[in-house]
Amino acid sequence: xxxxxxxxxxxxxxxxxxxxxxxxxxxxxxxxxxxxxxxxxxxxxxxxxxxxxxxxxxxxxxxxxxxxxxxxxxxxxxxxxxxxxxxxxxxxxxxxxxxxxxxxxxxxxxxxxxxxxxxxxxxxxxxxxxxxxxxxxxxxxxxxxxxxxxxxxxxxxxxxxxxxxxxxxxxxxxxxxxxxxxxxxxxxxxxxxxxxxxxxxxxxxxxxxxxxxxxxxxxxxxxxxxxxxxxxxxxxxxxxxxxxxxxxxxxxxxxxxxxxxxxxxxxxxxxxxxxxxxxxxxxxxxxxxxxxxxxxxxxxxxxxxxxxxxxxxxxxxxxxxxxxxxxxxxxxxxxxxxxxxxxxxxxxxxxxxxxxxxxxxxxxxxxxxxxxxxxxxxxxxxxxxxxxxxxxxxxxxxxxxxxxxxxxxxxxxxxxxxxxxxxxxxxxxxxxxxxx
Ligand code: C2O
Ligand code: CU
Ligand code: CU
Numbered sequence: 001x002x003x004x005x006x007x008x009x010x011x012x013x014x015x016x017x018x019x020x021x022x023x024x025x026x027x028x029x030x031x032x033x034x035x036x037x038x039x040x041x042x043x044x045x046x047x048x049x050x051x052x053x054x055x056x057x058x059x060x061x062x063x064x065x066x067x068x069x070x071x072x073x074x075x076x077x078x079x080x081x082x083x084x085x086x087x088x089x090x091x092x093x094x095x096x097x098x099x100x101x102x103x104x105x106x107x108x109x110x111x112x113x114x115x116x117x118x119x120x121x122x123x124x125x126x127x128x129x130x131x132x133x134x135x136x137x138x139x140x141x142x143x144x145x146x147x148x149x150x151x152x153x154x155x156x157x158x159x160x161x162x163x164x165x166x167x168x169x170x171x172x173x174x175x176x177x178x179x180x181x182x183x184x185x186x187x188x189x190x191x192x193x194x195x196x197x198x199x200x201x202x203x204x205x206x207x208x209x210x211x212x213x214x215x216x217x218x219x220x221x222x223x224x225x226x227x228x229x230x231x232x233x234x235x236x237x238x239x240x241x242x243x244x245x246x247x248x249x250x251x252x253x254x255x256x257x258x259x260x261x262x263x264x265x266x267x268x269x270x271x272x273x274x275x276x277x278x279x280x281x282x283x284x285x286x287x288x289x290x291x292x293x294x295x296x297x298x299x300x301x302x303x304x305x306x307x308x309x310x311x312x313x314x315x316x317x318x319x320x321x322x323x324x325x326x327x328x329x330x331x332x333x334x335x336x337x338x339x340x341x342x343x344x345x346x347x348x349x350x351x352x353x354x355x356x357x358x359x360x361x362x363x364x365x366x367x368x369x370x371x372x373x374x375x376x377x378x379x380x381x382x383x384x385x386x387x388x389x390x391x392x393x394x395x396x397x398x399x400x401x402x403x404x405x406x407x408x409x410x411x412x413x414x415x416x417x418x419x420x421x422x423x424x425x426x427x428x429x430x431x432x433x434x435x436x
Contacts, residue, residue, distance in 0.1 A: 037121020071413030099218035164198020207245025214239030217391025261361035335428030
């Protein structure tokens with residue numbers, strides 16, 4: 001193999017796999033028959049060449065969520081690969097983009113279904129200067145599965161379309177409540193993907209200590225220690241250092257329900273055990289002797305003064321057609337239109353984006369092609385500066401909130417921005433920015 005060149009083929013096709021404990025198989029759609037899709041692991045500066053084979057009966061694309069790839073290689077809805085078709089995606093990754101990414105389909109009108117049927121895979125970009133390299137690493141991909149009475153993956157119902165789909169089975173690495181054996185050294189580095197269509201996560205692991213070290217776009221400047229809970233919006237990724245509880249034993253990683261303003265009749269929600277961690281191999285004396293984590297992880301430069309401003313308003317509208325209620329999810333009062341460009345941005349120019357949530361529920365904002373820095377949040381006139389300087393491509397916006405972020409686009413072409421509750425994105429809560 002050529003140094004610096006990563007090549008692979010990803011084939012999207014139906015496959016029957018058993019993920020529930022009772023061994024009954026379920027018909028999924030998957031990349032290379034694997035759930036989640038194969039891990040693509042490359043170095044900063046590498047060139048990536050992926051042959052995509054679409055063996056589905058629908059058009060599809062592969063979108064490289066969070067990565068700075070040129071728009072024509074980013075699996076935009078405009079560039080759908082027809083059923084039975086193929087194409088090659090090729091891009092060179094810049095330096096300083098090490099982080100935790102993922103890939104998933106993005107064909108307009110089919111994204112939500114293709115993802116909930118299983119099409120999503122992992123993408124990690126590494127750097128030579130990773131200060132946490134020596135810590136054993138583990139990958140946790142959270143997704144969910146909604147089966148109908150017939151045991152097959154169910155289509156979305158009205159409630160899913162409104163609030164986003166949340167399946168009755170919460171999976172980690174496509175398994176239901178797996179048991180992990182924690183490293184005997186007492187410390188692990190976890191990369192966690194929230195690959196759910198809509199479910200937010202609020203993770204806790206009683207007795208264990210969490211140190212947040214990374215967000216979507218890679219390591220933080222400094223670790224954030226002493227966390228007992230980790231919140232993740234749909235599509236978000238984090239990196240955490242986990243230290244074993246002093247008492248050892250088997251402990252459940254639990255996600256608590258997150259209040260996100262769901263509409264209609266919502267059944268009561270309960271904590272869900274995602275997996276169990278077996279700490280019994282960890283010796284207490286190892287725990288006491290753990291070396292200190294580095295105090296600084298990398299340098300993050302705050303983006304400079306903004307030269308332009310964009311305002312994105314998320315809203316919803318109830319509509320009645322033929323006696324049936326349905327919900328419209330809008331960006332600046334409009335539904336997504338592939339023919340319409342909503343904004344123009346200049347390449348390499350710092351912009352301030354203001355995301356205004358005028359709806360009754362939370363919406364996680366995402367933009368393609370770049371990472372952003374969250375500056376502040378405003379709720380009822382109260383401005384709260386963002387405490388963390390971090391690179392992200394996901395940020396939650398609460399009902400009534402204004403979130404301000406700074407970003408720069410480094411390629412010319414068309415980029416999407418949208419709510420990452422995939423049912424909302426599918427329903428048109430998405431816009432396009434032309435970078436010139
Ligand atoms: Cu996860 Cu438009 O993307
Ligand atoms: Cu994306
Ligand atoms: Cu939304």
